[in-house]
Amino acid sequence: MALIALGVALAWSIIEVGGNTFGAYQSLYYLAFFRVGFSYIAGIILARIWRERGSSLAVPWPVVLAIPLVVLIAIELLPLWLGEMVAVMLAWPLVIWLGASSPAPARSVGALSWLGAISYPLYATHGPLIVFQTQLWPTLPGKFAVAAFAIVFAAIVALVLERQRLQRRLREAEASSTHRGD
Numbered sequence: 001m002a003l004i005a006l007g008v009a010l011a012w013s014i015i016e017v018g019g020n021t022f023g024a025y026q027s028l029y030y031l032a033f034f035r036v037g038f039s040y041i042a043g044i045i046l047a048r049i050w051r052e053r054g055s056s057l058a059v060p061w062p063v064v065l066a067i068p069l070v071v072l073i074a075i076e077l078l079p080l081w082l083g084e085m086v087a088v089m090l091a092w093p094l095v096i097w098l099g100a101s102s103p104a105p106a107r108s109v110g111a112l113s114w115l116g117a118i119s120y121p122l123y124a125t126h127g128p129l130i131v132f133q134t135q136l137w138p139t140l141p142g143k144f145a146v147a148a149f150a151i152v153f154a155a156i157v158a159l160v161l162e163r164q165r166l167q168r169r170l171r172e173a174e175a176s177s178t179h180r181g182d
Contacts, residue, residue: 009034043093057098125154
């Protein structure tokens with residue numbers, strides 16, 4: 001029910017503003033809660049369905065990689081508000097589901113694992129970095145510099161989080177073996 005309510009609120013806000021570029025601007029910050037809320041709850045629902053049922057689809061990975069390009073081209077043909085609504089509410093969740101369903105070639109597992117590890121830190125930090133870049137360095141080299149910085153920063157955050165996770169697991173394993181008397 002919350003997903004439906006947030007979906008309606010998100011659709012209204014995209015139509016009202018004419019796109020989904022809210023949140024980065026102080027006058028429209030409150031509208032970002034609809035997008036974040038919708039995406040977060042949709043992600044939780046998809047993860048729970050995935051955990052319980054998995055997926056019977058096995059979409060080849062080149063097809064999954066081509067879908068975002070097709071979506072980006074297709075939404076350019078629509079009015080901005082409609083293209084962004086289709087992308088946020090339908091296309092990107094579908095791409096994530098199909099990507100998770102796609103069997104990865106063995107030689108790409110390391111690279112895909114790395115991309116997965118940095119995806120959330122990159123997602124969480126890209127908004128403020130884009131605002132920073134547009135205010136202080138609004139040129140093409142500025143965009144590339146901020147993109148490179150965002151990737152490096154996300155990788156560092158991912159490494160720190162992974163290290164903390166491994167240290168916690170080691171402590172738990174040691175506590176468990178001490179408790180059992182091993």
